[in-house]
Amino acid sequence: MQELLNKLGKRNLIIISVVAVILLILIISLIWYFVSISPVNKKTQDEVELIIPLGSGTNKIAEILKENKVIKSKLAFKLYVKMNNVSDFQAGTYYLKQSMNLKEITEMLKTGIMHDPNQLNITYIEGKNIRWLAKTIADVTNNTQEDVFDLLKNEEYIDSIIEKYWFITDEIKNKDIYYPLEGYLFPDTYAIENKDVKVEDIFEKMLDRTEDILSEYKEDIEKSKYSIHDILTIASIIELETTHDEDRKNVASVIYNRLERGIAIQSDPTTYYAFKVEIGTRDLYQKEIDSYNPYNTRGPNMGGKVPVGPMSAVSRKSIEATLYPNNSDYLFFVSDKNRKLYFTKTDSEHNQMINKLKNEGLWLEY
Numbered sequence: 494m495q496e497l498l499n500k501l502g503k504r505n506l507i508i509i510s511v512v513a514v515i516l517l518i519l520i521i522s523l524i525w526y527f528v529s530i531s532p533v534n535k536k537t538q539d540e541v542e543l544i545i546p547l548g549s550g551t552n553k554i555a556e557i558l559k560e561n562k563v564i565k566s567k568l569a570f571k572l573y574v575k576m577n578n579v580s581d582f583q584a585g586t587y588y589l590k591q592s593m594n595l596k597e598i599t600e601m602l603k604t605g606i607m608h609d610p611n612q613l614n615i616t617y618i619e620g621k622n623i624r625w626l627a628k629t630i631a632d633v634t635n636n637t638q639e640d641v642f643d644l645l646k647n648e649e650y651i652d653s654i655i656e657k658y659w660f661i662t663d664e665i666k667n668k669d670i671y672y673p674l675e676g677y678l679f680p681d682t683y684a685i686e687n688k689d690v691k692v693e694d695i696f697e698k699m700l701d702r703t704e705d706i707l708s709e710y711k712e713d714i715e716k717s718k719y720s721i722h723d724i725l726t727i728a729s730i731i732e733l734e735t736t737h738d739e740d741r742k743n744v745a746s747v748i749y750n751r752l753e754r755g756i757a758i759q760s761d762p763t764t765y766y767a768f769k770v771e772i773g774t775r776d777l778y779q780k781e782i783d784s785y786n787p788y789n790t791r792g793p794n795m796g797g798k799v800p801v802g803p804m805s806a807v808s809r810k811s812i813e814a815t816l817y818p819n820n821s822d823y824l825f826f827v828s829d830k831n832r833k834l835y836f837t838k839t840d841s842e843h844n845q846m847i848n849k850l851k852n853e854g855l856w857l858e859y
Contacts, residue, residue, distance in 0.1 A: 529569030533562060533591040540588040545602065554582055554602065563589045563598065570595060579603060581809075613687065615695060619680040619808040620732050622766070623672040626806075630695060635688045644692045645672050658700055660707050660714075664722040669787045669801045671769075676725040676803020679703040706809055713816050722802065728811040729803035730790075733762035733772070736832040738810055743836050745818030747826055755797035756824070758790035766804040767792075829855040 543561045545554060551574050555567040564570050573579070573595045582602045589598060615633050617626055627641035644650055648666075651673050655661050665673040678699040685695065707714065707721070714721055731744050751758055765772050767788035768781045785792045787801035823836040825843035829850050837843045850856045 526569055526572065529566040530573050530595040531565070532594050533565055535592050537591050540590055542586065542588055544586050545582065545584050549582065549584065551582075558589075558598070561589070563591055563593065564595065574599065613685045614682050615685060616682040617678060617680045617699065617806055619811070620805050621680070622805050623675050623678070624769075626678065630692065633688070634685065634690055634695075636690075636692050641692050642672075644696070645674060650693065654696075654700065658704055659711075660704065660721050661700075662720070662722060664720060665802070667801055671788075671802075674700075676729050676805065676807055677703055678806060679706055680806040680808060706812070710812065710816055717816065719799070723799045724812070724815050725807060726799050726801075726803045728807040728815040729805045730758065730760050730762060730800075731814050732805055732807045732811040734760060734826075734828075735811075735834065737834070740826075740834045741810055741814035742817065742819040743821060743823060744826060744834070745814045746821040747823045747836065749818055750822070750824050752797050752799065754824075757795045757798070758800075760790050762804060763788050763790040763800050764792070828857065830857040831855070 541561050541563055543557055543563070545557060549557070551571055552567075555564070555570045558564040558570060559567045577599075579599045580603070582599075587601065589601065593601075613633060615629060617629070623641070623645070624638075627638040630636050630641055631638045651666060654674075655663060655665070661677060665677070674696065678696065679702040681699070681702055683695065683698045683702075685698075714724060717724060719727070727745065727748055730748060731741050734744050735741050748758055748760075761777065762772060764777055764782055764786075767786035768777075768784075770777070770781075781789075782791045783793070785794055788804065789795065790798070790800055821836070822838045824839070825837045825846075826834050827837075827843065827846055827850070828834050835846050835850070837846055847856070
């Protein structure tokens with residue numbers, strides 16, 4: 494009996510020792526990981542110039558960052574990228590600091606934002622329209638907002654870009670369209686040479702970026718029964734209607750379901766754009782909602798119709814949602830005051846959801 498107890502004691506001691514060693518290794522590994530993803534040097538604000546070549550994968554990027562001494566460990570970088578599902582790194586010249594942590598570095602590499610204190614940049618944000626972009630260009634360069642609008646009215650210029658880019662067609666020449674390139678200029682940060690840059694040079698950078706993005710989906714775009722113009726228009730509605738990425742494909746399904754049934758899309762952002770009212774500045778007037786305008790999907794004669802053109806810059810995720818919507822029977826969605834969307838299949842369910850949100854204090858009041 495004593496011998497059995499001794500054996501059990503030894504076995505338990507071995508198990509405890511093994512568990513203790515595993516825990517110690519785990520603790521040491523966690524300490525190593527969190528130390529490794531922290532900044533190389535918090536005290537310095539000096540920038541390091543480095544180049545991420547086109548087609549660089551995670552391993553190559555890790556090597557470049559380590560060689561330039563802006564990360565502590567290649568392994569920690571690769572683990573961080575994998576665990577946080579970080580992807581879509583952009584090629585280009587970057588100016589990074591040793592005081593940046595891995596989250597800041599990967600966000601910069603993912604969004605393509607390159608900062609150089611001596612470099613002028615124009616940043617175009619998804620969901621913003623050309624009026625917003627014109628003001629930004631005027632603020633950063635020696636161009637005026639009117640210079641931007643004048644170029645968009647220049648028929649010779651419009652014809653030249655239709656000839657140059659495969660994704661731009663005569664549809665942008667529709668006389669009802671406010672700004673021919675609305676929705677065609679990809680939202681990103683663009684480096685410019687100086688304040689004297691021409692508007693057409695800025696647009697060229699943006700259109701080249703759009704071409705890079707859309708070329709990835711060219712085969713599926715060509716298979717779609719909708720034109721590229723309609724795809725970008727639908728993508729702009731998705732961009733303006735959603736805050737959370739997980740909602741985009743459901744919103745796309747609602748739009749397509751309504752179009753196929755000959756029902757008006759009835760999207761508020763289309764009405765705001767139709768009457769050139771910036772979202773958030775005021776509520777819509779009933780006479781605006783009820784008025785016909787080829788942008789206004791809440792007005793008359795818009796059953797089953799896509800608006801005449803896009804209403805904002807669109808992100809890659811909204812383009813993907815447009816091309817690859819969820820398969821659903823949803824015909825309605827409504828937002829609460831926290832911008833969370835609720836999807837329903839019938840008018841009755843839709844009204845019940847609105848009443849539920851009102852009763853719970855989640856209804857958005859203007």
